[in-house]
Amino acid sequence: MQLKQIPYMTLILVAATITTSLTVNYLISGTLFGKIKVPDLEPFGGYTVEHIADFELWRLVVSQLIHVKQAHMFYNALSLLALGYLLERRIGSLTFTFIWLFAGAAGTFVSTFTVPAPWNLGTGGSQAILALAAAGLVLYICAQLKSKFMLSVIALTILPAFALDLIYAENHLPKPGHVVSFSLGLLFTAYLLRRSSANYNHT
Numbered sequence: 001m002q003l004k005q006i007p008y009m010t011l012i013l014v015a016a017t018i019t020t021s022l023t024v025n026y027l028i029s030g031t032l033f034g035k036i037k038v039p040d041l042e043p044f045g046g047y048t049v050e051h052i053a054d055f056e057l058w059r060l061v062v063s064q065l066i067h068v069k070q071a072h073m074f075y076n077a078l079s080l081l082a083l084g085y086l087l088e089r090r091i092g093s094l095t096f097t098f099i100w101l102f103a104g105a106a107g108t109f110v111s112t113f114t115v116p117a118p119w120n121l122g123t124g125g126s127q128a129i130l131a132l133a134a135a136g137l138v139l140y141i142c143a144q145l146k147s148k149f150m151l152s153v154i155a156l157t158i159l160p161a162f163a164l165d166l167i168y169a170e171n172h173l174p175k176p177g178h179v180v181s182f183s184l185g186l187l188f189t190a191y192l193l194r195r196s197s198a199n200y201n202h203t
Contacts (some may be wrong), residue, residue, distance in 0.1 A: 009093045010084025013100060014077050017125055020065040021073045033070050039118040041066055046121030048112050060105040064125050076125040082153040083132045090145060091135070095192065099135055099185055104128025107181030114176050126161060127181035133157040134185030142193055158182075 024044045028036045038046065045062030052059070067073035080100075088096040107127030112120045136154045139145040165174040 005089055005093070007084050007088035007093075007096075009097050009100075010081060010088050013084070013097075014081050017065045017073065017077045017080065020062065021067045021070060024066050025070055036068055038068055038121050038123065041068065041123050042121055046123045048117075048120055048122070049109075052109070059122075060108075061101065063108055063122050064100075064104050064128050067124050072124070072126075076129050079129050079153070079157045080125065080132070083129070083136055083157065086145060086147065086150050086153065087132060087136055087139070090139065091189075091192070096132070099131050099188060100128045103131030103181045103184035103188065106184055107131065107177040107179075109177075110180045111175065111177030122177075127177050129157055130161055130178050131181040131185035134182045135189040138186055138189040138193065144193065 022032045024041065025034060025036055026032050027044070028034070028040045045059050045066050047056065047059035047063055067076070084096065104125065104127045107130070108122040108124070111127070112122045114120075133154050136145065136150055137158070140150055140154065161178060162174050165178060166172050169175060
């Protein structure tokens with residue numbers, strides 16, 4: 001994994017997150033930063049298991065771009081930019097996008113079962129961000145990325161997310177959606193490294 005390139009997908013996803021979330025916020029509240037509620041996001045991509053059962057699969061992507069709180073959105077966008085700048089050039093755009101999409105979507109889907117209706121809409125990019133942070137953590141531990149900046153980005157992404165879960169969650173445990181996405185990021189990246197090492201040893 002020695003890829004070096006401009007992180008196009010990172011830039012696209014960051015731009016899509018900011019543009020989509022602010023546009024939706026404006027359409028709902030009349031201002032870019034007006035107060036909105038979770039149920040308001042259903043027509044714009046927020047989903048429950050019923051939407052997926054109806055094959056509204058576009059929501060699996062769009063839901064990760066829209067946010068209830070735009071300050072949180074900008075934090076996620078900044079985290080995505082920092083993680084993507086370091087990760088995408090290392091693991092490639094396809095792998096990076098796969099982790100963002102599928103690990104993020106899995107965590108968002110799980111989150112819909114943990115909150116009562118009508119607040120059980122899957123939205124936000126935190127799950128995908130945690131999956132990517134987990135990928136970065138594996139690469140750092142395995143000495144594939146040795147940057148201290150990488151370690152700082154990982155810490156500033158993971159620690160606040162889980163700390164807020166422990167403080168504000170009713171049971172003071174990490175949110176299941178966060179745990180699922182983080183775990184998938186760890187497992188997929190560990191598998192990727194093992195496969196890469198096996199291929200290298202057979203050449």
